[in-house]
Amino acid sequence: MKLKFIDRFLSIVFLIYMLSLQSITVAAATGTDDNAAQIKRGAQLSPSCGACHGPDGNTANAELYPNLAGQSPDYIVLQLGNFKSGERPNDLMKGISGSLQLSDMRALGAYFGAQKAKRQPSVDAPLEAKGRSIFTKGSSAGAPACLTCHGAQGQGQAAFPRIASQPAKYTMEQLRVYRDAIKFNNPLASEMKAVAVKINQDEMSAVSAYLATLQ
Numbered sequence: 001m002k003l004k005f006i007d008r009f010l011s012i013v014f015l016i017y018m019l020s021l022q023s024i025t026v027a028a029a030t031g032t033d034d035n036a037a038q039i040k041r042g043a044q045l046s047p048s049c050g051a052c053h054g055p056d057g058n059t060a061n062a063e064l065y066p067n068l069a070g071q072s073p074d075y076i077v078l079q080l081g082n083f084k085s086g087e088r089p090n091d092l093m094k095g096i097s098g099s100l101q102l103s104d105m106r107a108l109g110a111y112f113g114a115q116k117a118k119r120q121p122s123v124d125a126p127l128e129a130k131g132r133s134i135f136t137k138g139s140s141a142g143a144p145a146c147l148t149c150h151g152a153q154g155q156g157q158a159a160f161p162r163i164a165s166q167p168a169k170y171t172m173e174q175l176r177v178y179r180d181a182i183k184f185n186n187p188l189a190s191e192m193k194a195v196a197v198k199i200n201q202d203e204m205s206a207v208s209a210y211l212a213t214l215q
Contacts, residue, residue: 035110042111045104048096049112057112062120062167070117073109075161078186080105087185117165120212131210134203143198146207154214159188164214171208175199 046055049068054060057069068076082088084097100108122128135146135154151157154164163171178189178196199207 035114038107038110039114041104041107042109045108046111049108053112057115058118059167063169066166066170067117068112069115070155070165071109071113071162072156072160073106073113074159075156076109076112077102077105080108082186117162117215119165119215120167122213124209127206128210128213130203131206131208134199134207135210139199139203141198141200143195146211154211163211166211168205168208168212171211172204175204175208 049057052059052061052065053068057071058067059065079088080093080097080100081102083090083093084100086094097105134143138145146154146163149157149160150163151160154162156162156164175196178193179199181193184190184193196204
């Protein structure tokens with residue numbers, strides 16, 4: 001049963017990865033990506049985000065807000081769209097994203113994606129060591145290793161977001177959301193739910209602690 005779940009999961013991962021590569025190739029061929037201009041525009045829009053997430057995307061309040069620095073620009077655009085549509089419920093972010101156009105979202109994604117993320121300090125070495133095992137090998141109930149989708153250092157790859165350097169409390173909260181939500185419209189979120197239900201509370205705490213320390 002575990003092998004069947006992992007085979008299905010990896011098949012979906014591979015499909016998403018190939019589609020992402022195709023999109024990158026098309027963008028490069030057409031020459032439509034003016035990244036420098038996007039970053040400049042994003043910097044102009046960023047003060048409204050910086051109050052919570054930090055001017056450079058590294059939060060000054062890890063108890064409340066996630067890092068945006070180093071995050072995949074496409075993932076930032078996706079989540080801003082989800083906040084705006086209500087797919088991802090959050091009253092504060094819905095209010096902020098409501099006035100953003102798609103071009104604004106792309107500019108913000110480019111700006112924060114270009115910033116360097118700062119890892120969180122180590123606070124519990126034994127817990128983090130347990131989290132490293134889950135990150136590299138998977139959970140006791142058969143969830144695949146986190147690095148399968150998110151990269152060897154949690155840096156994100158293809159359509160999958162960066163999870164390294166995020167405050168542990170934030171990561172823990174998101175894992176609970178994925179586990180407890182009835183359903184998601186986004187296929188990536190649906191796959192993450194299938195993973196989260198196979199990670200118990202203690203494992204969530206451990207892997208969240210470990211990810212916070214990754215650069």
